[in-house]
Amino acid sequence: MKVIRSRAPLRLGLAGGGTDVSPFSDLHGGHVLNATIDLYAHTILEPRDDGKLVLIACDREEQVVLDAHAPIVDDDPLRLHRGIHRRVVQDFNDGKPLACTVTTFADAPAGSGLGTSSTMVVSVLQAYAEWLKLDLGEYELAHLAYQIEREDLALAGGKQDQYAAAFGGFNFIEFGADGRVLVNPLRVKAWIINELEASTLLYYTGQSRESARIIQQQIDNTREAKSDSIDAMLALKEDASNMKEVILRGDLERYPGILGRSWQAKKKMAVGITTPLIEQVYDSAIEAGAHAGKISGAGGGGFMMFFVSPARRLDVVRALSPLPGELMNFHFTPYGAQSWAIG
Numbered sequence: 001m002k003v004i005r006s007r008a009p010l011r012l013g014l015a016g017g018g019t020d021v022s023p024f025s026d027l028h029g030g031h032v033l034n035a036t037i038d039l040y041a042h043t044i045l046e047p048r049d050d051g052k053l054v055l056i057a058c059d060r061e062e063q064v065v066l067d068a069h070a071p072i073v074d075d076d077p078l079r080l081h082r083g084i085h086r087r088v089v090q091d092f093n094d095g096k097p098l099a100c101t102v103t104t105f106a107d108a109p110a111g112s113g114l115g116t117s118s119t120m121v122v123s124v125l126q127a128y129a130e131w132l133k134l135d136l137g138e139y140e141l142a143h144l145a146y147q148i149e150r151e152d153l154a155l156a157g158g159k160q161d162q163y164a165a166a167f168g169g170f171n172f173i174e175f176g177a178d179g180r181v182l183v184n185p186l187r188v189k190a191w192i193i194n195e196l197e198a199s200t201l202l203y204y205t206g207q208s209r210e211s212a213r214i215i216q217q218q219i220d221n222t223r224e225a226k227s228d229s230i231d232a233m234l235a236l237k238e239d240a241s242n243m244k245e246v247i248l249r250g251d252l253e254r255y256p257g258i259l260g261r262s263w264q265a266k267k268k269m270a271v272g273i274t275t276p277l278i279e280q281v282y283d284s285a286i287e288a289g290a291h292a293g294k295i296s297g298a299g300g301g302g303f304m305m306f307f308v309s310p311a312r313r314l315d316v317v318r319a320l321s322p323l324p325g326e327l328m329n330f331h332f333t334p335y336g337a338q339s340w341a342i343g
Helices: 024-028 079-092 116-132 138-152 160-167 190-199 211-223 227-249 255-266 276-287 310-320
Strands: 003-015 030-047 052-057 062-067 100-106 170-175 181-185 200-204 292-295 303-307 326-328 338-342
Touching (some): 024 030, 030 116, 062 079, 079 100, 138 160, 138 181, 170 227, 190 310, 200 276, 200 310, 255 292, 276 303, 276 310
Antiparallel strands (some): 003 030, 003 338, 030 170, 200 326, 292 303
């Protein structure tokens, strides 16, 4: 019996994050620039012949054993895994039960700001697609992941993570009314990618966070037409377009200015995006020579990224080493979700 493996890459939000969240994206249109990195959400799918559905999240130390022939209820633990399985059975197996073991783990914790939860949905769906021989393109895979997470399970969040995980690489993504999404893959020259890698430090604050509360406040601010929040998101949208031009042209002298401006705008979107620890980390990095930095994701914790001259890189590393977080090595990856069978 074959074993299916899949993985989908996590992403760095370079600019425009938050403008992919409805209702802002429906009313004003959203622009996001992100890039996938070689940290992944992993899935192992093993078909079973005993009628059981076994769901395991290794990194969360959670497991549930269910009867594959019974209705899969929306419940904890592993609500996300249940929701994915239920939708696959409904949409692609005529409602007939599927017995299998689904094991997942990620290279970064949930709440990291790298899109871990949404990327995991894409990874799990990719494994089912490999098993059932489903003809899902990148758009179909990402849209289905979005529907499961945001509509079926009503989990607050945006749209960018699913598309980044499905497509991979550097993408400028446009979000419009009625759920319209257009992914523009960027052909970034190798030397520019190399320079961005050499100049970017990725720092995990050690604090994972629940993004739903911050995102819900952002949604409420848009519905209430709070000008400070909306103006901040309009600025972030513009920054994404400017950052796209900077990266395509290799005009990296402008990069830290946009990065820093985006961070200042992002903090105005909702309360809790920054914390005393985040400010301490930011100030320490800047004082040590970093040109700019920002949080990746909704904020409140997770990963921060800093743009620093490679000659000053070790100065920033030394400045951050006494703080409670940790630096993470990474490389950009051009590949989206992948799956394969063994055995």
